[in-house]
Amino acid sequence: MTMVLDRSVESAIARLLQIGGRGGDPQATARRLSDVYPTLRALSQASVHDLCQIEGMTKKKAEQLLAAFTIGIRYVEEPKVESPTIRSPQDAYELLRDELRLLNQEHFVCLYLNTKNQLIARKTLFVGGLNSSIVHPRDVFREALKLSAACFIALHNHPSGDATPSREDIEVSERLVEAGNIVGIACLDHVIIGEDHYVSMKQRGYMNG
Known part of the structure; x- marks a missing residue:
């Protein structure tokens, strides 16, 4: 299922951008990102160069955003390990x-x-x-x-x-x-x-x- 960038996702991206450096309105930058990349899949496949074309984005912010995607993808792909059962x-x-x-x-x-x-x-x-x-x-x-x-x-x-x-x-x-x-x-x-x-x-x- 493709995840659309709704308001809650925009807000999460804005918080990441705020951590990524000062300057600009992170909420407005997140909105501009969602206009160009309407789904999480599209955004995750963008390059640092592509993201830096968006007003308010810097190289540091772009790298941090893509790093967050990498962690998320690894988490989803990680095999689930069953916790041991202790009965005795x-x-x-x-x-x-x-x-x-x-x-x-x-x-x-x-x-x-x-x-x-x-x-x-x-x-x-x-x-x-x-x-x-x-x-x-x-x-x-x-x-x-x-x-x-x-x-x-x-x-x-x-x-x-x-x-x-x-x-x-x-x-x-x-x-x-x-x-x-x-x-x-x-x-x-x-x-x-x-x-x-x-x-x-x-x-x-x-x-x-």
């Missing part, structure tokens, strides 16, 4: 195992998921010694709310290679469950990653609150 602690472990298992500092990571358990984003929230005073639910759920996440899985590594839960790990898990019940965003699991294995705090019974 094993899925979460396999996603981050190679990245976390040999680190010499503890990294606390959250995998934020949508209602279909598809990954929205992964965030490293804390680095260093993990304890319940450092890992605050406020920071975890702030990101969840920002991302409109339905739920999340927390993970962290044990640099010792032994994934046995510590007292601090249990406390963090309990606090995340409690906060999730209040906010309405469930912490599905807290996975501890060792050198060649993992422990699910959910499966161990520490997250049944």
